[in-house]
Amino acid sequence: MAEKLLMKGNEAVAIAAIRCGCDGYFGYPITPQSEVMETLMEEKPWETTGMVVLQAESEVASINMLYGGASCGKKVMTSSSSPGISLMCEGFSYMAGAELPCLVVNVVRGGPGLGSIQASQADYFQATKGGGHGDYQLIVLAPNSVQEMYDFVDLGFELAFKYRNPALILTDGVIGQMMEKVELRPEKKRWTDEEVIKLHGDWATTGKTKDRPQHAITSLALESAVLERFNLRLIEKYKKLNEQEVRFEKTNCDDADYIIIAYGAASRVCEKAVELARSEGIKVGLLRPITLYPFPTKEIQNMAKQLKAILTVEMSAGQMVQDVRLAINGALPVEFFGRLGGIIPTPEEVVAALKKMVK
Amino acid sequence: MDVKDIIKPENKVYGKCPVLTERVLHYCPGCSHGTIHKLLAEVIQEMGIQDKTIAISPVGCAVFAYNYIDIDWQQAPHGRAAALATGAKRICPDKYVFTYQGDGDLSAIGTAETIHACNRGENIVIILVNNAIYGMTGGQMSPLTLEGQVTSTTPYGRDIALNGYPLKITNLIAQLDGTCYVTRQSVQNAAAVRKTKKAIRKAFENSAQKKGTSFIEVVSSCNSGWKLSPVDANKWMEDNMFPFYELGDLKDK
Numbered sequence: 001m002a003e004k005l006l007m008k009g010n011e012a013v014a015i016a017a018i019r020c021g022c023d024g025y026f027g028y029p030i031t032p033q034s035e036v037m038e039t040l041m042e043e044k045p046w047e048t049t050g051m052v053v054l055q056a057e058s059e060v061a062s063i064n065m066l067y068g069g070a071s072c073g074k075k076v077m078t079s080s081s082s083p084g085i086s087l088m089c090e091g092f093s094y095m096a097g098a099e100l101p102c103l104v105v106n107v108v109r110g111g112p113g114l115g116s117i118q119a120s121q122a123d124y125f126q127a128t129k130g131g132g133h134g135d136y137q138l139i140v141l142a143p144n145s146v147q148e149m150y151d152f153v154d155l156g157f158e159l160a161f162k163y164r165n166p167a168l169i170l171t172d173g174v175i176g177q178m179m180e181k182v183e184l185r186p187e188k189k190r191w192t193d194e195e196v197i198k199l200h201g202d203w204a205t206t207g208k209t210k211d212r213p214q215h216a217i218t219s220l221a222l223e224s225a226v227l228e229r230f231n232l233r234l235i236e237k238y239k240k241l242n243e244q245e246v247r248f249e250k251t252n253c254d255d256a257d258y259i260i261i262a263y264g265a266a267s268r269v270c271e272k273a274v275e276l277a278r279s280e281g282i283k284v285g286l287l288r289p290i291t292l293y294p295f296p297t298k299e300i301q302n303m304a305k306q307l308k309a310i311l312t313v314e315m316s317a318g319q320m321v322q323d324v325r326l327a328i329n330g331a332l333p334v335e336f337f338g339r340l341g342g343i344i345p346t347p348e349e350v351v352a353a354l355k356k357m358v359k
Numbered sequence: 360m361d362v363k364d365i366i367k368p369e370n371k372v373y374g375k376c377p378v379l380t381e382r383v384l385h386y387c388p389g390c391s392h393g394t395i396h397k398l399l400a401e402v403i404q405e406m407g408i409q410d411k412t413i414a415i416s417p418v419g420c421a422v423f424a425y426n427y428i429d430i431d432w433q434q435a436p437h438g439r440a441a442a443l444a445t446g447a448k449r450i451c452p453d454k455y456v457f458t459y460q461g462d463g464d465l466s467a468i469g470t471a472e473t474i475h476a477c478n479r480g481e482n483i484v485i486i487l488v489n490n491a492i493y494g495m496t497g498g499q500m501s502p503l504t505l506e507g508q509v510t511s512t513t514p515y516g517r518d519i520a521l522n523g524y525p526l527k528i529t530n531l532i533a534q535l536d537g538t539c540y541v542t543r544q545s546v547q548n549a550a551a552v553r554k555t556k557k558a559i560r561k562a563f564e565n566s567a568q569k570k571g572t573s574f575i576e577v578v579s580s581c582n583s584g585w586k587l588s589p590v591d592a593n594k595w596m597e598d599n600m601f602p603f604y605e606l607g608d609l610k611d612k
Contacts, residue, residue, distance in 0.1 A: 024450045052449045056442070057475040064439035064472065068446025071433040072413065072454075076446065094436045205431035205447070207410040207454060214380075216425035218416075218434035 003184045009149040009176040013079060013105055013169075014039035016153035017051070021188040022103075023074035024052040026065035028084060031117040032173040033107035036079040049190055059084040063091030063104075070100040071217040073196040073204025075157050079105035081173075082123050083114060086131070092166055093132030096234075097219025101160035101200075103153065104138075105169040107176035110342035118342020119173030119265055124319035127170045128293045135231055137238050139167040139245070140292040142263040146180035148290075154185065159245060161200050163237055170292060172315065174265035174344060242294040252278065253285030258358060259303060261287045261324055262313040265344065270313050273350035280351075282358060292320070300327040309333040309357050313350055316340065333357070376400040378409055382426045389589025391579035392421055394546040395488060398556045399459070400428050402563055412455045413447050415440040417469075419461035420494040438469025441476035444483045455566050457484035462503040463493040466528040473532070480537030480571035484562040487529065487574070490581035491600065498584035502526040505599055510584070525603065529576040533609035539571035541610040545578045545601075547593045561611075570612075578604050 007015065014036050017025060027037045037055060045051035052069075056062040062078045069076035080088065085106045095102060108123045110116035127140045139159045141152045152169050160167040191199070193206045208214045221227035252274055253259060262270040267288040277284045287303065289296050300310075309332055312321040321336040328334050337353035339345040378400035386392045403409055409430055416424040418437035425432035435443045440458035448456040465473050465487050476483065492510055493499040499512040505525055507516040517525070533541040540562055544555040555577060562573030578600050582592035 024446065026446060054445070054449060056445075057471055060439070061442040061445075061472050061475065064436065064442030065446030065449075067435070067439070068415070068433060068443030068448075069450045070446075071443070072447050072451050074450045076450070090436055091439075098434075205413045205433055206451075207412060208429065208431045209410045214425065214429050214431060216432040216434065218425065218432075220422060220434055 004181045005184065006179055007146060007182055008035055008179050009146045009171065010035035010107065011039045012146050012150040012182050013153055014043065015184070016150040017077060018043060018045040018049060019184065019187045020154040020157060021049070021075060021190040022051055022077055022153075022157070023190055024054070024069045024076045025078065026054050026056050026062045026076070027078050028056050028059050028062050028080065030081045030084045032109060032119070032176055033079050033081050033105065036105065051190070059087040060090070063088040066102045067091060067095055067098070067100065070095065070102045071098070071205045073193065073200070073206060075191070077103035077105070077153070079107065081107045081109045082111050082120070085123065085126065089126070089131035092138060093134050093136055094219050095166045096136035096138070097134060098217050099164040100166065100217065101157070101164055102166045103156040103160055103169070104166060105171065108170065108172045110340070116342040117173065119315065119344065120342055121172055121264060121266060121315040122317070122319070122340075123170065124292065124314070124316060127168055128295070128323070136234065137165070137241070137293055139163065139165055139241065141167065141169050142290060142292050143169060143171050143175060144264050144267045144288065146175070146178065147182050149175060150182050151185070154188070163241060164200070165237065170264070172265050173342070245291060246294045246296050246299070247290035248296040248299055249288040249290060251286040251288070253287060253303065255283055256285035256306070257283040257308045258311065258354065259285045259287050259307060260311045260313055260350070260354065261289070261300070261320070263289050263292060263320065266313050266315050269345055269347055270350055272347035273354065276347055276351050277354055282354065284354060289320075295323050297323070297327040300324060304328055304331055307332055309335065311335045311337060311354055311357050313345065313353070314338045315344065376404050378404045378429050380427055380429045384427060385423060386420065387583040389580065389582040389592060390420070391490070391546050391577065392488065394552060395486065395555070395577055395579075396424065396427050398546070398552065398559055399486070402556065402559045403428075403430060406560070406563060408455050408563070411453065412457070413451070415443045415447070415456070415458040417458070417460040417464040419464045421459050421461060421488065422495070424459055438464050438467070439472055440464070440469065441472040441481070441483070441485060445476050445479070445481050448481055448483050452482070455484070455563055457486060459486045460488070461494065462487065462489040462491060463501040466502045466526055470528075474535070477532050477572045477574060478535045478537045482566050482569050483572060484566055485572065485574045487576040488579050489576050489604065490579040490584065492581050492584040494581045494584050498581070503528065505603060527604070529574065529609060532574045537571050538574055538610060539565050539612050540573040542608045543576045543578060543604060543606050545596070545606060547580065547596060576604070578606065
């Protein structure tokens with residue numbers, strides 16, 4: 001039987017990084033995710049797998065250390081929380097522009113500004129609509145358990161390298177801090193330069209040899225026509241993501257008249273809310289987007305045919321609900337319930353919101 | 360004797376370094392970048408490390424440095440070169456990693472990344488090309504602009520009361536325990552060029568010996584930005600820059 005350990009979501013990220021062959025972690029302390037770097041420092045992976053762990057002077061430096069490591073074709077990652085992620089947005093834009101893979105974990109806290117250190121989902125727009133400048137997208141994964149915190153590290157790297165694009169795990173203080181059992185996956189060795197070339201192509205700055213042209217990693221294209229061609233190529237990449245990488249989970253949806261759409265910690269609350277509402281005879285299901293970008297737009301449109309209304313539940317002022325409304329395009333009522341400031345909604349509050357919609 | 364008899368391989372005393380590409384430099388006539396590029400290429404060629412070198416280019420005039428030196432390059436966001444170099448060097452410790460930056464890039468927006476990379480003693484080489492101005496954006500004041508110097512954002516000359524003092528960033532860097540070699544050089548004549556080449560060679564050798572960060576400031580001219588002829592620009596540099604930014608080694612351990 002596979003080994004199971006009880007650990008925090010943040011610790012799971014650190015352990016998964018070491019075990020999935022990550023080459024380097026660069027980070028800066030911020031609550032509620034500091035356990036990621038603390039765990040890594042305690043584990044000392046540089047003595048076992050050779051993974052580098054470095055505390056940077058800022059989040060700006062962290063993301064640019066990722067830029068340097070990713071340019072060498074290495075599996076590099078960082079983690080932070082909302083204010084720190086804002087500082088990294090410049091780097092996201094550059095790395096998307098330079099087509100570099102990397103993994104970023106945002107353990108979201110309440111905002112704007114310094115906000116609170118309590119869990120929140122108020123960074124959905126920042127994660128899925130940009131944050132940095134220019135036409136780019138991040139691949140955004142939303143775990144709702146400690147197991148998924150662990151599993152999405154490997155998945156994030158896989159997608160980041162497959163599409164040569166930064167991937168972001170959008171989680172929150174609840175998932176980061178809570179403890180659950182985690183099944184450890186088989187260990188993966190760190191890739192050699194030759195393995196990276198074989199698996200993902202020969203593009204990295206590994207030192208120019210006589211038998212290949214120079215590799216220059218850049219996001220610069222001064223000629224408008226050249227940049228437009230590049231922009232169009234990025235759009236093609238994002239289209240492919242939307243066709244091939246949408247992930248979601250459906251619970252109690254087969255006979256549902258209504259569904260709740262929620263991700264991350266909010267989806268855990270909504271699992272209970274669905275159970276309570278079902279016991280009162282409301283035919284409700286839960287759709288949990290696992291990828292927030294690409295968003296399960298088509299699935300929502302398919303489900304709409306059998307539904308009377310949709311309730312979106314978030315720990316924000318209502319951000320993902322805009323994507324749900326875009327998908328539905330006026331065909332159904334789409335209601336929103338949210339708590340703010342780091343407050344976690346209760347299942348009873350969600351059921352009350354659901355009843356208001358059903359009535 | 361015919362010219363063809365003279366042009367023989369055995370008579371060749373100097374040639375273009377093969378680590379330089381065939382592309383024509385975009386730099387203004389009289390600019391120091393071309394000379395510094397050539398020196399870097401020559402050192403890389405002479406040390407036989409073309410396949411072990413990763414360079415980081417800045418935002419600024421040298422943003423296209425990858426077009427001219429035939430090695431692997433990473434083009435950094437403005438000011439972040441030292442952070443990229445840290446990421447690359449930490450994970451690829453057997454590579455030679457250097458950054459090539461201007462004074463605006465390194466000493467204004469990139470101050471934090473530069474200071475901390477040097478303070479950690481990253482085994483990298485940092486080349487600072489100081490022409491006391493933002494060249495690429497059209498000649499604005501940088502932290503290293505001299506007092507009284509006219510730029511497009513100090514049209515009446517740099518006023519200390521308004522803009523603060525010129526920043527001797529290299530002197531500051533020399534104070535950091537992580538640095539092993541800190542020097543200020545120039546490339547306005549043959550003797551200076553030879554000294555700068557020696558400094559670059561020493562810096563790369565320090566990297567191999569894991570001695571810490573080597574930092575080379577090259578005091579340079581920007582005749583376009585300074586609105587002077589190339590000859591007058593070099594004269595202005597000697598008369599105004601050298602007294603304030605004194606040439607020579609600040610640290611060599």
